[in-house]
Every structure is written in structure tokens, then in C-alpha cells.
Amino acid sequence: MARLVVLGGGVSGHTTATFAAKWLGSKHEVVVVTPNSKWNWIPSNIWVGVGQMTKEEVTFDLAPVYKKAGIIYHQAKAVSINPEGSASNEKPFVTIEYTEAGKAGETEIVEYDYLVNATGPKLNFDATPGLGDGNGQMGDNTVSVCTAEHAVHASHKLAEAIEKMKGGTRQKFLVGTGHGLCTCQGAAFEYVFNIENECRKAGVRDMADIKWISNESFLGDFGMGGLHMKVGGYVVSSKLFAESLYAERGVDWLIGAHTSKVEKGKVEYELLDGSKGEEAFDFAMLIPPFAGVGLKAYDKAGEDITGTVFAPNGFMKVDADYTAKPYAEWRASDWPRTYQNPTYSNMFAAGIAFAPPHLISKPMKSPNGTPINPTPPRTGMPSGIIGKAVAYSVCDMIKKGDKAHLHEASMAEMGAACVASAGKGVLTGTAAAMTVYPVVPDFEKYPGTGRDTDYTFGEVGLAGHWIKHILHFLFIYKAKLNPGWTLIPE
Amino acid sequence: MKEEELNFGKEKFSLTMIPGNATRSMRTCVVWQFIRFLVLNVKMIIVVRKSH
Structure with missing residues (x-):
């Protein structure tokens, strides 16, 4: 009997664990x-963050689902990995620390034959002074929609701001990224338009000044270096697409910005041209930068090998080409295909937990040397597809031996769908629905735009909004392992 | 001032394009959007299939 241990129960880890349990x-x-x-x-935390959904509508208990699937579940965080075992343990193992009530703080070792690291990101609020509380959590100056709890808090703050506007007090909303190296601009993009819609619905749009602040060098970069899409018979850049939406909805923008400090009611920032400035706000939702969760690794003798297993940003090294090279020499083939750790063949990383070889967006620095560029997105559809490919590989290795063929899912050969809603009404909501293929541009295969413009498209309307609704119910249905769940694609 | 001209004022000149009334109304026209819904779904399914 072999044991697969999956670290993380998000989109990628849940996909890996549930498919592996079914196949094994x-x-x-x-x-x-x-x-x-x-x-x-x-993705539906956005609707929680504007009070259109409850926390219960976007979450469910994991324990009964894992029980149904025959998966052993530890509510705990992984602390370290011993991929060679230790002096007292022949088998490789993970040290975990329980977080569930009653066992919180207790540690235990869990031996494994195969390990999938799908821990997702650490929300690194403390990377920006004032964005965090100094203890790794979100501070009091801003709100977030990164977790369901954060989104509930954000909805209360938004409701307070709307009440103030109804009472005649103008409110300044600042939404975007809280650091020069953030990713996940799409979530903030969606949230800013939902706030705009809520203000409109409440009849106080004229009392709201809404501004976007982002580390993108141009609007519509989205951490993917922008894209070109077919719209209205034209191949249009995402810059024009995004600027059109912002201008139409009266949302001002500040781009190429590294948020360097947050205080109550004020952010300080540095721009790509080196200039510095301040922006006041009454309500701010700033996405934190992501980092690895801080897992350590030790060899059999107990020596620290974290630097061998993980990249400096804390994400796990996989089969990518990590050779440092200039932007002009970046290739689609630099991106990993199997997500297998190069040192330990029984370890994989899936979703956000794998270390990307480099950015997708063009690297940028201010004259002061401050890097200001989005880091690559690895959430949603790519996370699910990678998780499933890794599950395939591990199952084959267990059934056919360690030399089994590994399944591949390169982000340079994978598309992604992004549906950013702006409002929730069935007949009044609209959404910017975009697909991009592939996520990582391949200029050797698609010399023009780096992507296939037949399958890279975007439009605004009710249709995308309906799709967003359907995806909400479909993916929760799938994640609960309800009948037919395997038929729903990632 | 027409709504689509709102962002092209003397004080706040925008270089982007703003949709006019016809485009805006088509975005919430149920019949047209149902057709787009079908088209978008087919396209997204193709992208999903190509990605696996």
C-alpha cells in the first residue's frame, strides 16, 4: 500500500486529492x-465582499466530503518536509502542526510515499508596512477579499461607507495592489467594479470617488503581460479593453505603482518613473503580495536543505528552467510540464505552490531600483488542471512504478477563463468575460501576439455574468463530490 | 453631454474608447446575450478541451 500526502485543500490540492482517491x-x-x-x-468572495452573498454560500465543511471520498484528513498546517526521512525514520515524512480546536499546536509526523505540495500562497501582508499587523495578518487600515472572512469584513466596511455617502459625506475608494510584486489583479479588478455597481444601486455613485492603484505597467496587464483579443471585429489589446471599461464606469487609475506604506486613510507609493506620492482614502481594498507558506526541508542528517527544495520566494522548485536570463530570451519552454521536484522524484508542487521560472509580464524597475511588476497568476483554472495532471502522474507511479510516464500540463499550452462580474442581478449584472490561450505567451508558435487570437477573446455583458453564476454553482457542486463531479472540467 | 462623451472633457481627456448607447443596450439585451452566452460557452469549452 502506498500513501500520497497532499499539503493544501484549495483548488489544486482538493483536485489532486479527490481524483487520486477515486483512481487509487x-x-x-x-x-x-x-x-x-x-x-x-x-472567485465568489467578491460577491461576499459587497454583501451580495454570505460566507456560507461560498464555503463548505471539508471533513464530510473527505470522509465520503475515503480521504484521511488532518486539519493542520505543514511545518517541514524530510524527503529522505531522518536518523530515526527510514521513510520520508512531513511534520504537521494541528490547527483544529482541541488539538491546536500539537505536532505530528506523517510519513509518505508521494507528496504533493499544494499549499497555495501565504498572504504576505507584512511585506508592506501598514498593510499587515506585524504578525502576518491583515492590518486595520485596509480590507481584503482574499478569504471568505476577509470578504465579510470588507462588506461591513463597504456598507458603512455607503451609509456615510447617504448621509452626505463623500467617500474615496482605493482598490488594487498593496505592493509592487503582487499578483491576482483580476480579483481587485472585479471588486472595484462591484463597488462601483453597489454605489450606483444605492443611489450614491455621485458621492463616490473610485480609484484603481496597481503595479501593472499598463491597465489590462493582469500579470500576463497583457493580451490581444478579438473584440468587435478588431484584434484589440487588453489595455484598450480595460481602459474603456474604467473610463466608462468613471474609475480613475494609477498604474506602475508600488505601494510602499499604508497608514490610516493614506497610502504612500513609488511609480515606475521614480516619483513618489500619496493617495488618501476612506475605504481601501489592497491585495497583498503572495509568498510561499514558509515550509522548511531537512535531509536525513537533519541539515537544512530548504534552499535545494524551494526557491527564495518559498515556492517549490519543479521541472522549470530556472536559469536567470534576460526578458528577450524567455521561452514558453521555460515553464514546467510535470511539476515534479528535480531533486526528489516523489515530490510534486501544484497550483500557486510551484515556483515559476520567471515573470510573464515584462520586468520593470523604477530608477531607484524598486521592482514594480506583477508576478505570474497561477490561480483558478490552471491550478485545477495542474492538480489533476499531478494526480494522474502520482497514480501512474503508484500503479506502474517510478518510471511511469508523467502527465503534462504546461501553462504555455493551457488556457484560462476569467469572468469578472460587475454586479449580481440576473438581468442587470454585467461581466467582463475573457479567455486567454495560452496563459504564458508562446511567440515561437504564435509570432504575432504570442497567443491564439481565435481562443483569446473578451466581451462585456450579461452572458458573462450568467457564466460567472453557473461557474459558482458548478464548481461548488464538483468540489462537494456530488454525483457526476468528474464530468465537470477544471 | 452624452454619457459616452463624459470622459473626453477638457479637464479629463481620455485616450480610450467609450461604448455608446447601442453597445450598452446590447450588453443587457436578453435575446442577444442569450446568443452570446451560447457562443461564449462553446468557445470556453474548446479552450478547456485544448488545455487538458
């Missing part, structure tokens, strides 16, 4: 270690 059956063990007791459909 009861002959082998699948263990999930995740600090959370609930699964969260993160």
Missing part, C-alpha cells in the same frame, strides 16, 4: 493536510 481506491491511502476546516470558492 481503497488499496492505497490519500491524506490531506490543510489548516482550514472549510473549502472556499474564492
Whole structure:
């Protein structure tokens, strides 16, 4: 009997664990270690953040789902990995620390034959002074929609701001990225337009000054270096697409900005031209930068090998080409295909937990040397597809031996769909629906735009909004392992 | 001033394009959007299939 341990129960880890449990059956063990007791459909946190959905509508308890799937579940966080075992343990193992009530703080070792690291990101609020509380959590100056709890808090603050506007007090909303190296601009993009819509619905749009602040060098970069899409018979850049939407909705923008400090009611920033400035706000939702969760690794003798297993940013090294090279020499082939760790073949990383070889957007620095560029997105559809490919590979290795063919899912051969809603009404909501293929541009295959313009498109309307609704119910249905769940694609 | 001209004022000149009334109304026209819904779904399914 083999044991697969999956670290993380988000989109990628949940996909890996549930498919592996289904394909391996009861002959082998699948263990999930995740600090959370609930699964969260993160894209719908946006609707929680404007009070249009409750936390309960976007989360569900993991324990009964894992029980149904025959998965062993530890509500705990992984602390370290011993991929060679230790002096007292022949087998490789993970040290975990329980987070569930009653066992919180207790540690335990979990041996494994195969390990999938799908821990997702650490929300690194403390990277920006004032954005965090100094203890790794979100501070009091801004709100966030990164977790369901954060989104509930954000909705209360938004409701307070709307009440103030109804009472005749103008409010300044600042939404975007809280650091020069953030990713996940799409979530903030969606949130700013939902706020705009809520203000409109409440009849106070004229009392709201809404501004976007972002580390993108141009609007519509989205951490993917922008894209070109077919719109209205033209191949249009995402810059024009995004600027049109912002201008139409009366949302001002500040781009190429590294948020360097946050205080109550004020952010300080540095721009790509080196200039510095301040922006006042009454309500701010700033996405924090992501980092690895801080897992350590030790060899059999107990020596620290974290630097061998993980990249400096804390994400796990996989089969990518990490050779440092200039932007002009970046290739689609630099991106990983199997997500297998190069040192330990029984370890994989999936979703946000794998270390990308480099940015997708063009690297930028201010004259002061401050890097200001989005880091690559690896959330949503790519996370799910990678998680499933890794599950395939591990199952084949268990059934056919370590030399089994590994399944591949390169982000340079994978598309992604992004549906950013602006409002929630069935007949009044609209959404910017975009697909991009592939996520990482391949200028050798598609010399013009780096992408296939037949499958890279975007439009604004009710249709995208309906799709967003359907995706919400479909993916929660799938994640609960309800009948037919395997038929729903990632 | 027409709504689509709002962002092209003397004080706040925008270089982008703003949709006019016809485009805006088509975005919430149920019949047209149902057709777009079908088209978008087919396209997204193709992208999903190409990605696996």
C-alpha cells in the first residue's frame, strides 16, 4: 500500500486529492493536510465582499466530503518536509502542526510515499508596512477579499461607507495592489467594479470617488503581460479593453505603482518613473503580495536543505528552467510540464505552490531600483488542471512504478477563463468575460501576439455574468463530490 | 453631454474608447446575450478541451 500526502485543500490540492482517491481506491491511502476546516470558492468572495452573498454560500465543511471520498484528513498546517526521512525514520515524512480546536499546536509526523505540495500562497501582508499587523495578518487600515472572512469584513466596511455617502459625506475608494510584486489583479479588478455597481444601486455613485492603484505597467496587464483579443471585429489589446471599461464606469487609475506604506486613510507609493506620492482614502481594498507558506526541508542528517527544495520566494522548485536570463530570451519552454521536484522524484508542487521560472509580464524597475511588476497568476483554472495532471502522474507511479510516464500540463499550452462580474442581478449584472490561450505567451508558435487570437477573446455583458453564476454553482457542486463531479472540467 | 462623451472633457481627456448607447443596450439585451452566452460557452469549452 502506498500513501500520497497532499499539503493544501484549495483548488489544486482538493483536485489532486479527490481524483487520486477515486483512481487509487481503497488499496492505497490519500491524506490531506490543510489548516482550514472549510473549502472556499474564492472567485465568489467578491460577491461576499459587497454583501451580495454570505460566507456560507461560498464555503463548505471539508471533513464530510473527505470522509465520503475515503480521504484521511488532518486539519493542520505543514511545518517541514524530510524527503529522505531522518536518523530515526527510514521513510520520508512531513511534520504537521494541528490547527483544529482541541488539538491546536500539537505536532505530528506523517510519513509518505508521494507528496504533493499544494499549499497555495501565504498572504504576505507584512511585506508592506501598514498593510499587515506585524504578525502576518491583515492590518486595520485596509480590507481584503482574499478569504471568505476577509470578504465579510470588507462588506461591513463597504456598507458603512455607503451609509456615510447617504448621509452626505463623500467617500474615496482605493482598490488594487498593496505592493509592487503582487499578483491576482483580476480579483481587485472585479471588486472595484462591484463597488462601483453597489454605489450606483444605492443611489450614491455621485458621492463616490473610485480609484484603481496597481503595479501593472499598463491597465489590462493582469500579470500576463497583457493580451490581444478579438473584440468587435478588431484584434484589440487588453489595455484598450480595460481602459474603456474604467473610463466608462468613471474609475480613475494609477498604474506602475508600488505601494510602499499604508497608514490610516493614506497610502504612500513609488511609480515606475521614480516619483513618489500619496493617495488618501476612506475605504481601501489592497491585495497583498503572495509568498510561499514558509515550509522548511531537512535531509536525513537533519541539515537544512530548504534552499535545494524551494526557491527564495518559498515556492517549490519543479521541472522549470530556472536559469536567470534576460526578458528577450524567455521561452514558453521555460515553464514546467510535470511539476515534479528535480531533486526528489516523489515530490510534486501544484497550483500557486510551484515556483515559476520567471515573470510573464515584462520586468520593470523604477530608477531607484524598486521592482514594480506583477508576478505570474497561477490561480483558478490552471491550478485545477495542474492538480489533476499531478494526480494522474502520482497514480501512474503508484500503479506502474517510478518510471511511469508523467502527465503534462504546461501553462504555455493551457488556457484560462476569467469572468469578472460587475454586479449580481440576473438581468442587470454585467461581466467582463475573457479567455486567454495560452496563459504564458508562446511567440515561437504564435509570432504575432504570442497567443491564439481565435481562443483569446473578451466581451462585456450579461452572458458573462450568467457564466460567472453557473461557474459558482458548478464548481461548488464538483468540489462537494456530488454525483457526476468528474464530468465537470477544471 | 452624452454619457459616452463624459470622459473626453477638457479637464479629463481620455485616450480610450467609450461604448455608446447601442453597445450598452446590447450588453443587457436578453435575446442577444442569450446568443452570446451560447457562443461564449462553446468557445470556453474548446479552450478547456485544448488545455487538458
